[in-house]
Amino acid sequence: MTLATPPEEVVPLEPLEELWHDPPGLVGFLTTVDHKRLGVRYIYTSFAFFFASGLMALAMRGQLSEARADLLGPGTYNELMTMHGTTMIFLFNTPVLAGFGNYFVPLQIGARDMAFPRLNAFSWWVFLFAGIFMYSSFLIGKPPDGGWFGYTPLTSSTFSPGLNIDFWGLGIVFVGISTTVGAINFIVTIFKLRTPGMSLNRMPIYVWSMLVFSFMVLFAVPAVSLAAGLLELDRLFGTAWFVPALGGSVLLYQHLFWFWGHPEVYILFIPATGMVSMIIPVFSRRPLVGYLWIVAALAGIGFLSFGVWVHHMFATGIPPLAMSVFAAASLVIAIPSGVQFFAWIATMWQGTVRLATPMLFCLGFLFIFLAGGITGVMVAVMPFDWQVTDSYFVVAHFHYVLNGAVVFPIFGAMYFWGPKMTGRALSERLGKISFWVMFIGFNVAFMPMHILGLLGMPRRIYTYDRGLGWDGINLLVSVGSVAFATGAGLTLLNWIRAVRRKEPVPDDPWDADSLEWATTSPPPEYNFAALPVVEGRHPLWDRRPLRYATAGGPGTEGVTAVGAVERRTPVTEGFDTRPEEDLRIPRESWVPVATALGIAVLFVGLLVNAEIMAVVGVVGIVVAAGVWAWRTEEDLR
Amino acid sequence: MLDSAGREARHVAGLWWFMFVVAVAVYVLVAAMVVIGVLRRRAAEPEEGGDRTGFVWWGGIVMPVVILGVLAYLTVSTTTALGRNAPSNLEIDVTGHDWWWEVRYPESGLRTANEVHIPVDRTVELRLHSADVLHSFWVPRLAGKVDMVPEQTNPLRIRAERTGTFLGECAEFCGLQHANMRFVVVVQTAEDYAQWVVAGQAPSTAAQGAALFERQTCAGCHTISGTQADGTVGPDLTDFGSRQWIGAKAVPNTPENLLRWIRDPGSIKPGVLMPPSQLPDSELRALVAYLESLR
Numbered sequence A: 001m002t003l004a005t006p007p008e009e010v011v012p013l014e015p016l017e018e019l020w021h022d023p024p025g026l027v028g029f030l031t032t033v034d035h036k037r038l039g040v041r042y043i044y045t046s047f048a049f050f051f052a053s054g055l056m057a058l059a060m061r062g063q064l065s066e067a068r069a070d071l072l073g074p075g076t077y078n079e080l081m082t083m084h085g086t087t088m089i090f091l092f093n094t095p096v097l098a099g100f101g102n103y104f105v106p107l108q109i110g111a112r113d114m115a116f117p118r119l120n121a122f123s124w125w126v127f128l129f130a131g132i133f134m135y136s137s138f139l140i141g142k143p144p145d146g147g148w149f150g151y152t153p154l155t156s157s158t159f160s161p162g163l164n165i166d167f168w169g170l171g172i173v174f175v176g177i178s179t180t181v182g183a184i185n186f187i188v189t190i191f192k193l194r195t196p197g198m199s200l201n202r203m204p205i206y207v208w209s210m211l212v213f214s215f216m217v218l219f220a221v222p223a224v225s226l227a228a229g230l231l232e233l234d235r236l237f238g239t240a241w242f243v244p245a246l247g248g249s250v251l252l253y254q255h256l257f258w259f260w261g262h263p264e265v266y267i268l269f270i271p272a273t274g275m276v277s278m279i280i281p282v283f284s285r286r287p288l289v290g291y292l293w294i295v296a297a298l299a300g301i302g303f304l305s306f307g308v309w310v311h312h313m314f315a316t317g318i319p320p321l322a323m324s325v326f327a328a329a330s331l332v333i334a335i336p337s338g339v340q341f342f343a344w345i346a347t348m349w350q351g352t353v354r355l356a357t358p359m360l361f362c363l364g365f366l367f368i369f370l371a372g373g374i375t376g377v378m379v380a381v382m383p384f385d386w387q388v389t390d391s392y393f394v395v396a397h398f399h400y401v402l403n404g405a406v407v408f409p410i411f412g413a414m415y416f417w418g419p420k421m422t423g424r425a426l427s428e429r430l431g432k433i434s435f436w437v438m439f440i441g442f443n444v445a446f447m448p449m450h451i452l453g454l455l456g457m458p459r460r461i462y463t464y465d466r467g468l469g470w471d472g473i474n475l476l477v478s479v480g481s482v483a484f485a486t487g488a489g490l491t492l493l494n495w496i497r498a499v500r501r502k503e504p505v506p507d508d509p510w511d512a513d514s515l516e517w518a519t520t521s522p523p524p525e526y527n528f529a530a531l532p533v534v535e536g537r538h539p540l541w542d543r544r545p546l547r548y549a550t551a552g553g554p555g556t557e558g559v560t561a562v563g564a565v566e567r568r569t570p571v572t573e574g575f576d577t578r579p580e581e582d583l584r585i586p587r588e589s590w591v592p593v594a595t596a597l598g599i600a601v602l603f604v605g606l607l608v609n610a611e612i613m614a615v616v617g618v619v620g621i622v623v624a625a626g627v628w629a630w631r632t633e634e635d636l637r
Numbered sequence B: 001m002l003d004s005a006g007r008e009a010r011h012v013a014g015l016w017w018f019m020f021v022v023a024v025a026v027y028v029l030v031a032a033m034v035v036i037g038v039l040r041r042r043a044a045e046p047e048e049g050g051d052r053t054g055f056v057w058w059g060g061i062v063m064p065v066v067i068l069g070v071l072a073y074l075t076v077s078t079t080t081a082l083g084r085n086a087p088s089n090l091e092i093d094v095t096g097h098d099w100w101w102e103v104r105y106p107e108s109g110l111r112t113a114n115e116v117h118i119p120v121d122r123t124v125e126l127r128l129h130s131a132d133v134l135h136s137f138w139v140p141r142l143a144g145k146v147d148m149v150p151e152q153t154n155p156l157r158i159r160a161e162r163t164g165t166f167l168g169e170c171a172e173f174c175g176l177q178h179a180n181m182r183f184v185v186v187v188q189t190a191e192d193y194a195q196w197v198v199a200g201q202a203p204s205t206a207a208q209g210a211a212l213f214e215r216q217t218c219a220g221c222h223t224i225s226g227t228q229a230d231g232t233v234g235p236d237l238t239d240f241g242s243r244q245w246i247g248a249k250a251v252p253n254t255p256e257n258l259l260r261w262i263r264d265p266g267s268i269k270p271g272v273l274m275p276p277s278q279l280p281d282s283e284l285r286a287l288v289a290y291l292e293s294l295r
Helices: A014-020 A025-031 A035-064 A074-108 A117-139 A164-192 A205-237 A250-284 A291-307 A320-332 A334-350 A357-380 A382-388 A392-422 A428-454 A471-501 A561-565 A591-607 A611-629 B007-039 B053-083 B190-201 B203-215 B255-263 B281-292
Strands: A568-572 A579-584 B090-097 B100-105 B110-113 B115-119 B123-130 B135-139 B143-148 B154-159 B164-170 B182-188
Touching: A014 A561, A035 A074, A035 A117, A035 A392, A035 A471, A074 A117, A074 A164, A074 A205, A074 A250, A074 A392, A117 A164, A117 A591, A164 A205, A164 A591, A205 A250, A205 A291, A250 A291, A250 A334, A250 A357, A250 A392, A291 A320, A291 A334, A291 B053, A320 A334, A320 A357, A320 A382, A320 B053, A334 A357, A334 B007, A334 B053, A357 A382, A357 A392, A357 A428, A357 B007, A357 B053, A382 B007, A382 B053, A382 B143, A392 A428, A392 A471, A428 A471, A561 A568, A591 A611, B007 B053, B007 B143, B007 B154, B090 B115, B090 B135, B090 B143, B100 B115, B110 B115, B110 B190, B115 B123, B115 B190, B123 B135, B123 B143, B143 B154, B182 B190, B203 B281, B255 B281
Parallel strands: B090 B123, B115 B182
Antiparallel strands: A568 A579, B090 B100, B100 B110, B123 B154, B135 B143, B135 B164, B164 B182
C-alpha cells in the first residue's frame, strides 16, 4: 500500500486505472490530456532542442578556437549563432520550465490535473509545431541569421530578403501562443485547484515561483509577439513600423523586444530558484528559512523586472537622465535576489547538508549565480556598460545567469524529480561525475570570456585577428565548452541507462516534504485517489501518514475517491481552499492537436505566401476550436 | 579597454578595478558562508535564537543596500564627470555602412574612410550616423561604445590622452561581415595632426584646378573629354598627364615647366597663340595638379 492509497473501504482502486487510462498507441499519443504525459513530453522535446543547440555552440567554439579559423563561414556562423540563442530561450529554457510546472504543479497542490487539460495539450502541440517550423528552415538551407534578437533594420526585407528571417519572426509569434496559454492555465490551476488546507501561505515555493512565472509571461510575452508580429507585417505586407526612412522607429522594436526580453531572464530564473528552494531544504533536512521573505522576493523580482529593460539599450543614444532610472532599477533588483540567496545559506546553516546529486547541482548553482549576479550589478552601472555591452564580458555574464543559474537547477531537478517521473533510479555516481565535469567545464568556458570582453572582443564575430591577445583565451574557452557538453552528455546517458535498466525507486527516495512524494513513482493517472489534506507547509514532514479528505457537505465528494472515479477534481476557494464545486476533467481529445495543426498550416501559408493555405489554416482553427467550445447538455449538467 | 588611452576609458577602467575588488571580497565572503553551511553539522536539537532570518537581513538586505548605494553614487558621478568634458571645437561625422566607416571632417572638408585621425589632449565630438542598418562605434582603449542608428545622430565625446594607433570595432551585429568591420583611430600630436590635415587637403587641389579650368578661359580653346571643356582651338588635353612634352615638343612635361607655360607660354614658345595668365601662384599650382592628373 502506498502513501497515496486511501482507506480501501472507501473505494476499490482497480476501476480507476481503467477510467483514467489513455487509449493505447498512437491514438493515445495524439489525444492525451494527462498533465504528466504532457509534462514529460515538454521536457523531452525541450532537451532535444537543448542538445541540438549545444552542438551548434560547439561548432561556433570550434570556429573561434583560433584566430582566422576556417571551420565555418560567416553565413553559417551567423545562422548557428541566431539559432543557438533562439533555441535556448524559446525552445529550451522556457518550455522545459513549463514542462516541470506541468508535471509538478498539480501534484504539489494535490490536484488531479491542470485546470484546462485540453489547453495544456494544445500548448505542447503548438510548442512542438513551432519548434519544427523554425528548424525546418535548415532543410531548405535558409535558417534565420539576423541574431536571436532580430534587430531591425538588419532583419527588414531590404537587408534580409530571404525566408530566413520569416522563419524566425513567424516562429516567435507561433511559439508565443504556447507560452501564453500555458501561463493562463498555470494561474487558474494554482488559484483554484489547490487541495483543502493548502492556503496560499502553505503553497510550496516552487508553486509560488510558477505563479510569478505565469503572471510575468502573461505581461511580457505579448510584447515580443508584437515586436516579431509587426516585423513580419513590415516584411510580408509592406507596412513601415520599423522602417526609419518612412517614419518608422528601429528603437521602438528594441523597446518592445526588451520589454519582454529582460523580464524573460527572470521568467527563466524564478522557476529555477523555485526548484532550488525545494531541493536545498530537503537535502539540508530543515524547512526553508524565510518562507515569506522568499515569496516577497519572488513577487518583488517579478514586479521590478519590468522596469529594467532599457539597460539593454544604454548605448543607443537615450538621454542619460532617462537611462539612470533604469540603471537604478537594475541595481535594486539585486536586493530580492540577495534575500533569496541568504535564505538558502541560512537553511543550510540550520541543517546538515547531504551531498546527493540534486544538491550538488544546487550548490553549483549558488557558486555560479553568485558570480553572475555580481557581474549583473556591474553592467547596471551605465558608464561601465558602455564599455562592456555587446562584448564578451556580457556573453560571459548572461551565460553565468542563463546557463549557470537556470540550467544547473534544471539538471538538479532532473536528478531530484526524474525518479518520480520515470519511476526509475538514476545513478548517483554517474550523476556526480556529470556534475563535476559540467561545473569545471562551465567555469573554464565562461570565466575567461570576462577577460576577452575587457580586452575588447566584441560579440557575434565569426573571426578575429591574431596579435590581439585573444587566441589563447579563446582556445581555453573552446576546451571548456567541450568539457561542459561532455558533462551534460553524461546526464543524458544516465537518463537513458536508468530508463533501460528499470531499477524501481521508492515513492519518496529523498525523504522530502511536498505532496508529489505522497504518491507512487511514477504517479497514477489520477495522481491521488482521495486528495490529501494539508495542515502545514511541509505535509509529509508535518504528518505521516497523510490524512485524506472526506466529504463534508453537499457537493464536496469530489475531494474523495468519488471524484477520481468520476474524473472530477475539486475547485476550491482561492485563499482558504474551501471546496466550492467540482471541475470535470475531460477525456482524451482530438481538438488540441487539430487546433494546433490549423495554426501550423496558417503559419506555413504565411511563410510561403500561399493565401489559400493560410485560409485553410484559419478554417481549420475555427472548426477545431468550435468543436472544442461546443457543450452538450451532458457537459453542462 | 583597461589599458586606457583616453579620458573616458580611464574613468571606466578605474571604476572597473574598484568594482572588481569589491566583487572579489563579496564573492569570497558569501562563498565561504556557503561552504561553511555545507560542512557544518546541525546541533542535535533545534538551536536557540530562532531560524537565522538575521542572515537574510544582514546578507540579503543591508549588505546589498550599502554596496548598491555606493555603486549608484559612482554611476551618477562618473556619468556626470564624463558629460562635463570640455566643449569641443572639432567635430567629425562618422557614418557606418555595410561594412565600412565613412569619416568626414566638416571643418576642413576632409573625407576619408576606416581611419579616424584625432589630435591628442583635445576633446573631439564624433557625430555618429548610419547609412543602412545598426552599427556601433567602439574604440575600447578610448571610450565606451555608442550605437549608430539610421535617421538619428548620436554624439560621442572622446578625449585621447596618448598618441598611437588604436583598434576600433563595430559592436552591433550588422550582418554577414560584422566581424570584419573594423577601423583605426590615429591619435597624433597637435602638429602632426595639423600636418595630416594639410596633406589630406592636397589631393583636393586637383579638384580645385578642374574647377578653375572650366571657370577660366581655358575651356574655350581646349577639350577634356568627360568635362564641359570642348574648345577646339588648342590641343585636346584629355590625357595630358601621360604626355612627354609640352607645346608640341617645346619642353619636357614636368610640373615646373607646365607652371611656366601656363603663366606665360610665350616665354617658352614665342608667338604661341595661347595667352599668358594673370592667375595667382596658388591657383596656377591647382591647375597644374589637375592637368598632371589627367591620364
